[in-house]
Amino acid sequence: MAIKNIGKIVNTFGIKGQLKISISTSTPETRFAVGKKILIDDETGIEKEYVISSFRMKGDRIAIIGLEGYDDINDIEWMVGRIVKENVRAPKGTFFYDDLVGMDIVDHEGNVYGKVETVNKMPAGDYLVSGKSYIPFKEGIFIESVDKKEKKIVLTALGSEVLAR
Numbered sequence: 001m002a003i004k005n006i007g008k009i010v011n012t013f014g015i016k017g018q019l020k021i022s023i024s025t026s027t028p029e030t031r032f033a034v035g036k037k038i039l040i041d042d043e044t045g046i047e048k049e050y051v052i053s054s055f056r057m058k059g060d061r062i063a064i065i066g067l068e069g070y071d072d073i074n075d076i077e078w079m080v081g082r083i084v085k086e087n088v089r090a091p092k093g094t095f096f097y098d099d100l101v102g103m104d105i106v107d108h109e110g111n112v113y114g115k116v117e118t119v120n121k122m123p124a125g126d127y128l129v130s131g132k133s134y135i136p137f138k139e140g141i142f143i144e145s146v147d148k149k150e151k152k153i154v155l156t157a158l159g160s161e162v163l164a165r
Contacts, residue, residue: 003039004096006031007063007084012077017070018054021063021084026121029055031086032063039085043078047085095146097126100137104152105130107160108144116153128153135162 006028007021025031032038032055042048054066070076090096097119105113105128114130119137126137135155136142142159146152155163 002088002090002096003085004088004098005083006038006086006088009040009079009082009084010062011080012073013064015073016066017072017076018064018066019076019079020058021065023061023063028057028063031088032065036086039087040079040082095148099148100128100146100153102151103146105135105163106152106154107163108155108157109160113155113163133163135159 004025006025007023009019010022011020012018013020021032023032030036032052034052034055036052037049038052039047039049050070051068052065053068054064056064058064067076090099100116100119103116105116107113113133116128116130118129120127120129120134124136127134128137129135136159139146140156142156142162144154144156144159147154
């Protein structure tokens, strides 16, 4: 289990104690589902657990949530600007973007090309970004293996070919 940032509280919403959250997760319907527990630092900076009582999307990057026990705007205004976190585990065979960032990219011959700077989510899929190179994150096609312990991503021959462009 790991504590991951899943959004940032950007404002309150309405007068009934709801929060407007800029989401930073690819699965907001799961992360912000009613009954789920989230973590927000309280006014003293101590991480505190809250239970989601309501959820809806407003656009594709904003979530509106309510928290159990909070039904007045005055009780939640202090939360604006805080990061929303969740204690999560990546499903087997999947990776969190922030776990991939900083990993070495190794071509199929064992040469280190560079490091993953970011992961871009595009309509055609996820891409690892290193310098000016965009490598499709497709295991078995462009990606041979991902080694979390060694912090390296080994490319297939086809993945190495992408770097040559």
